[in-house]
Amino acid sequence: MQQLIRFATDYVGYVLKGGAKFYAWMGSLAVLIACMLYVFYLQNTEGLIVTGMTSQIHDGLYFANLVFLVGVAAGAVTIVFPAYVYHHEGMHKVSVLGEMLAITAVIMVMVFVFAHMGRPDRLWHMIPPWGIYSFSAMLGWDVLVLNGYLILNFICGFYYLWCKYTGNPINKKWFIPLVYVAIVWALSIHTVTAFLISTMPSRPMWHHSMMPIRFICTAFAAGPALIILIFMIIRKNTRFWIDDSAIKLLSTIVTWCLGIAIFLTLSEVVVELYARTEHANGLYYLMFGLHGLTGLVPWFWSAVVLMIGAFILFLTPAVRNDVKRLPIPCAMAFAGIWIEKGMGLIVPGFIPTPIGEVTEYHPTFVEWLMMLGIWAFGFFILTILLKGAIGILLGDIKFGGQAATAK
Amino acid sequence: MGYALNIRKCIGCRRCVHACVAENNQSRGTRPGEKIEWIQVLRMERGMFETEKLDHGYPEGLGIQVGGNAYTPAGQVLEGQFHYNPEAVPEKDATYMPIACMQCEKPPCVKVCPVRTTYREGDGPVVIDYNWCIGCRMCMGACPYWARRINVTTPVLPKAEMNPVTHYLGNRPRMRGVVEKCHWCLQRTRQGRYPACVEVCPVGARKFGNLLDPESEVSKILERKNVFRLKAELNTFPKFFYFYD
Numbered sequence: 001m002q003q004l005i006r007f008a009t010d011y012v013g014y015v016l017k018g019g020a021k022f023y024a025w026m027g028s029l030a031v032l033i034a035c036m037l038y039v040f041y042l043q044n045t046e047g048l049i050v051t052g053m054t055s056q057i058h059d060g061l062y063f064a065n066l067v068f069l070v071g072v073a074a075g076a077v078t079i080v081f082p083a084y085v086y087h088h089e090g091m092h093k094v095s096v097l098g099e100m101l102a103i104t105a106v107i108m109v110m111v112f113v114f115a116h117m118g119r120p121d122r123l124w125h126m127i128p129p130w131g132i133y134s135f136s137a138m139l140g141w142d143v144l145v146l147n148g149y150l151i152l153n154f155i156c157g158f159y160y161l162w163c164k165y166t167g168n169p170i171n172k173k174w175f176i177p178l179v180y181v182a183i184v185w186a187l188s189i190h191t192v193t194a195f196l197i198s199t200m201p202s203r204p205m206w207h208h209s210m211m212p213i214r215f216i217c218t219a220f221a222a223g224p225a226l227i228i229l230i231f232m233i234i235r236k237n238t239r240f241w242i243d244d245s246a247i248k249l250l251s252t253i254v255t256w257c258l259g260i261a262i263f264l265t266l267s268e269v270v271v272e273l274y275a276r277t278e279h280a281n282g283l284y285y286l287m288f289g290l291h292g293l294t295g296l297v298p299w300f301w302s303a304v305v306l307m308i309g310a311f312i313l314f315l316t317p318a319v320r321n322d323v324k325r326l327p328i329p330c331a332m333a334f335a336g337i338w339i340e341k342g343m344g345l346i347v348p349g350f351i352p353t354p355i356g357e358v359t360e361y362h363p364t365f366v367e368w369l370m371m372l373g374i375w376a377f378g379f380f381i382l383t384i385l386l387k388g389a390i391g392i393l394l395g396d397i398k399f400g401g402q403a404a405t406a407k
Numbered sequence: 408m409g410y411a412l413n414i415r416k417c418i419g420c421r422r423c424v425h426a427c428v429a430e431n432n433q434s435r436g437t438r439p440g441e442k443i444e445w446i447q448v449l450r451m452e453r454g455m456f457e458t459e460k461l462d463h464g465y466p467e468g469l470g471i472q473v474g475g476n477a478y479t480p481a482g483q484v485l486e487g488q489f490h491y492n493p494e495a496v497p498e499k500d501a502t503y504m505p506i507a508c509m510q511c512e513k514p515p516c517v518k519v520c521p522v523r524t525t526y527r528e529g530d531g532p533v534v535i536d537y538n539w540c541i542g543c544r545m546c547m548g549a550c551p552y553w554a555r556r557i558n559v560t561t562p563v564l565p566k567a568e569m570n571p572v573t574h575y576l577g578n579r580p581r582m583r584g585v586v587e588k589c590h591w592c593l594q595r596t597r598q599g600r601y602p603a604c605v606e607v608c609p610v611g612a613r614k615f616g617n618l619l620d621p622e623s624e625v626s627k628i629l630e631r632k633n634v635f636r637l638k639a640e641l642n643t644f645p646k647f648f649y650f651y652d
């Protein structure tokens with residue numbers, strides 16, 4: 001018990017100390033978070049009218065980010081899987097960082113859920129024994145698997161750190177099976193999220209069985225792309241060294257998941273546009289516009305350019321083998337998938353409506369601010385979690401040791 | 408309960424829409440999203456084929472045609488067609504198709520609700536407990552008939568215009584952030600009265616009654632007329648039937 005308290009105080013003490021750069025970063029994030037809280041207040045006094053959502057297009061930016069971030073959470077498994085199943089040396093060293101990212105992404109998803117709801121004050125209606133849990137609802141399952149994933153990653157991540165901190169050996173008897181469960185669980189969270197929208201025949205654009213695999217491919221491209229970016233930042237700003245081999249492997253994973261994702265998108269385009277039934281209207285709106293409304297066309301084509309451009313760059317040896325240039329295609333892939341899977345998938349599902357009305361959705365300033373705020377919140381948590389984790393991995397935080405300062 | 412609508416008779420006057428708004432305390436208001444109408448009357452073009460266009464088609468200029476363009480589309484639901492504003496109804500070049508909640512026997516909206524706040528009542532209608540709805544809008548995505556509306560803000564309902572005869576699962580004033588839809592005027596039909604839209608329809612296109620009673624008007628229509636349901640292929644089994652004579 002005493003150890004646990006020491007762990008907590010050492011951890012917090014270490015995280016709180018930092019240079020001017022650190023405080024500036026956290027401070028600017030805090031400003032954005034404050035803005036987010038304000039618009040959240042606005043949204044829950046005025047109502048969703050302050051957003052661009054309507055009865056026609058009732059899921060927008062929040063839902064898009066939610067879907068994307070579930071992917072990022074699942075994407076963390078691209079570190080854990082090679083580390084524990086293939087015993088990859090470089091990955092094993094950093095696998096706990098992947099778990100920290102997963103924790104952050106799931107928390108962000110939950111905040112987006114709050115932002116999305118018409119009545120966030122009533123969310124407890126979903127939680128028994130006070131509320132009613134519905135086994136027939138995909139959203140119910142989604143909440144269940146997401147919470148499960150959060151708990152699993154929390155246990156795995158912090159147990160590992162705890163052992164490093166105290167110097168005790170890891171109890172492999174239950175730790176390793178739990179890691180395996182978490183790996184499979186990662187697939188489940190994104191599959192259920194895909195089912196959330198693909199099980200609605202009322203929305204033909206989403207109603208196909210390709211959705212889960214497409215989600216997982218894009219997730220395993222966007223997730224590790226973000227992780228590579230984070231690793232580069234860590235290498236630059238801390239004494240913690242991440243092996244090239246880990247980054248190499250991650251970039252290979254990104255490349256091929258991105259390739260498959262592009263292939264799946266092209267297949268969809270051919271299948272839908274060859275026959276060009278009314279069910280293809282959503283996709284048509286996305287690609288070319290419908291009845292003169294073209295709000296999403298630039299989004300779609302920029303996503304295409306970003307994704308294909310990133311893919312080509314990843315295949316170019318001069319970029320692939322140069323760790324300095326790698327962040328460019330990573331950022332491109334990340335942005336491209338964010339568009340493709342977010343705005344480019346959620347919004348056209350509602351256009352036209354089931355009775356044929358074509359309307360457009362433009363996110364309002366409130367929505368953008370809320371989104372920025374939630375991302376800032378995510379980075380806030382991520383910084384804390386990663387800093388603490390790295391401190392422990394470096395041995396700066398140790399039971400009985402002097403708390404050293406980080407750079 | 409069951410509903411049947413004669414689409415041959417409908418003249419597109421939208422009196423049902425306005426009667427429904429008044430009866431069911433729907434939000435009026437002028438800001439976008441504030442005005443809620445459960446019934447939509449879709450206006451359908453009468454299309455045709457024209458001789459001048461006989462050799463039009465695509466791809467143009469290649470000497471082959473994989474598709475012709477001799478027609479103007481008939482019956483297609485186009486952008487904003489329930490926002491039509493004619494000087495007089497019926498218009499010569501249009502037909503009308505009213506649509507609202509179908510009170511599906513297998514309602515997809517009920518299946519996706521994570522808190523079971525929307526459900527099918529024993530006597531047929533699918534209802535919503537507004538006090539329990541969390542506003543997640545999954546049901547709106549699942550409904551194939553676009554029957555549901557979200558209250559994006561506190562509904563605009565002037566005191567003088569409120570209908571004081573209410574039902575808990577029906578037309579009582581709603582709050583911000585919850586979903587609502589047609590419930591076949593529970594406050595009336597449970598008292599043996601007709602829904603407001605049936606009562607107001609000037610041409611008698613709307614019929615309402617007990618599907619279990621072989622002598623009721625709806626049962627007779629099902630027995631004798633040509634009847635169809637919208638999007639029957641989705642297996643939602645609507646209890647709202649269209650017919651023509």
Ligand code: SF4
Pocket residue numbers: 507508509510511514515516517533549550551552553554555588643
């Ligand atoms: S028409 Fe839509 S809202 Fe009405 S019962 Fe069917 S699915 Fe539910």
Ligand code: SF4
Pocket residue numbers: 519520521522523524525535539540541542543544545546547586
């Ligand atoms: S919006 Fe309300 S009624 Fe619809 S699924 Fe969510 S909780 Fe259920």
